[in-house]
Amino acid sequence: MSPSAGGLVVFLLSVQVIQSQDGWRVDYRQTDICAVKGSTVVIRCDYEYPPGIYYYDIKDRFWFTKEKDGEPVDLRTDSEYSGRVTYGCYGNSCYLTITYVRESDSAEYKLTFMKNKPGEKYTGSPGVTLSVKGLQVQVRRSDSTWLELTCHSSCVLPHRAECVWSKNGENIKRGSSLSVSSGSTDRYYCYLRGSYSQRSPAVYGPQRPSVSASPSAEMLEGDSVTLTCSTDANPAASYTWYKEHEDSPRASGQIFTITDFTAEHxxxxxxxxxxxxxxxxxxxxxxxxxxxxxxFFCSFTHYINNPAKEVTHSKRGL
Structure with a gap:
């Protein structure tokens, strides 16, 4: 498998960083990499042995992020990377390929050389720091009726990356942005083509809020009444309480408490x-x-984005 196989590849600038000791030398071509979740990352380096050391003196060369009992753990044996890592060396260069990178792959990667003599090894340190960031959907209002959704990551998208948009689980468009009608409760998310499992969180408008009053049964004059409102939405919703025929809000937040309850309330x-x-x-x-x-008599009326559409429920407390 070539370094570029397995999906969208993060191409790195050639910035040499030389780590050397006693004639050993490792030149990592990049020490900090920011990659989009679901893409493929290729880490490369060049190396030199000290005088008197030849290729047949090296038992193994491998990449690692963790140690166990003071010894580096070969990525090929790490179950978290199973089926996703490939590496090799040609001439005096080595590469590591990680496909479908996850946020949990964020770590420092190092190349180590294990000599034939037990306990003798050399590790190019410090290594390459990989940061994996997921996709997010940014929402911007175009006008009173339209929104523009943008598939975004804090890392630069891979070269020739193609975003795919899904509405309620059905693919509808390719491209970095999508225009949708304001007020929709449909769920939209994006992902890089070929990496559906690494899709962004869905964005959607507030679902029908649930409202309740406490106490929900008998009340005495002068008691406090607590009204609670909650809904499912992403981004998270903000809450505002109003009383009918009043322009100014009574409260903000999910909970609104009326103290000293009377008929005037x-x-x-x-x-x-x-x-x-x-x-x-x-x-x-x-x-x-x-x-x-x-x-008291409670009546619940739900307006879902469009006040012209309402559903009313009633409840009597004694």
């Missing part, structure tokens, strides 16, 4: 959950009755 309260993808509302109606012990 009766009415419709609605929670608005919002993120960059859209917004969704749920309304709760509180109507206390007269007397020392008050009952």
């Amino acid at each position: 009766s009415g419709n309260y609605y929670c608005e959950a919002q993120n960059e993808m859209g917004r969704s509302n749920s309304t709760l109606r509180l109507i206390p009755s007269s007397g020392k012990s008050h009952s």
Whole structure:
């Protein structure tokens, strides 16, 4: 298998860093690599033996990131890299290829030489630091009705990388960006072609919020009532509480507490959950009755991004 096989390859600038000791020398061509999750990384180096050491004096040459009992662990024997690493040497150069890199592959990689004499070895240190970053979907509002999604990574995308977009699990487009309608609750994610398992987290607007009141049964005049709102959304939603016919919000956050509850507090309260993808509302109606012990009537109305569409549920507490 050639160094470039197995997917999208991270090409490295030729920056030589020489590590030498007693005539040994390892020239890592790059000491810091930032790679996109799911791509293929190739690490290269050149080396020289000290005078009097020949290739037949070397029992093995291999790459490692970990040690066990003070000895380097060959990557080829590490189950975390099973089927994903290839390396070899030609002339006085060696390479390491890691396919479908994962965030857990972030580590320092070194080349070591094991001599035929037990206990004698040489390691080119410090080695090459690999940082693996996942894909993310960035959301930008184009106008009042459209959003632009961009497939992004804090590392530079591999040469000729092609992003694939998926909507609710179905591939819909190739390219670095995608335009979608604002207010959609569909789930969008991207991945590099050939690396579906390394896809970005999905982005989507707030789902229908769940609202509740506590206590949910009998209330006495002067009690506190706690309203709670929650929803599933990515990016995470922010919450704002309003009372019907009032322009200014009553509170922000998932929890809204009404202290010293009285008949004047009766009415419709609605929670608005919002993120960059859209917004969704749920309304709760509180109507206390007269007397020392008050009952209340709760009505929940859900507006999913479009207030014209609503679903109402009712509950009576005694």
